[in-house]
Amino acid sequence: MRVIVINPWDQTVTEADHNGDYRDYYRLLSGATLDGYPDADVNCFDITPVGDPDGHIMFVDDEGLLADVQAHFVLGSGGATFAGRGVIARSDGGEDEKGATITIADVLASITWLQIGTEISVPQPVIESSDTFDAMLDYIHRLASRSFRYLVTGPKA
DSSP states (O other): EEEEETTTTEEEEEEEEEOOOOHHHHHHOOOSSSSSSBOOOOOEEEEHHHHHHHHTEEEEEETTTGSSOOOEESSSSTOOESSSSSEEEOOSSOOOEEOOOOOHHHHHTTTEETTTTTOOOOOOOOOOOOOHHHHHHHHHHHHHOOOOOOOOOOOOO
């Protein structure tokens, strides 16, 4: 399956083959970093929507922000900052993925590379409480209605 690998260590975006097993994402997210530093050995990942109409998703290192020295990138204007490599595939709407159809040129045009070693402050989690179940549902619906778009590949239809 075709995937796109974003490597902020050498600031490249490349095509790669994924074997269809979720464990292969660990291999694609791991690898060389800087001379004199240990290789990234990813053993836990998160999945985030890319925000395009084709349903692309990106796998990222769950513990990337914890590394002593890290390379970061921003995907899309005003998008989130990611630490370490990213791997883009497409969601099938369920638990499986399909090959990425987005072009390398579109991904490159949407990336801002940050200087290696840039310190990123991670906000502390906010714990919310509600007096009633309905109030909790209202709060969740307000959160879910926010639009987080990371990548724009063309005008909305």
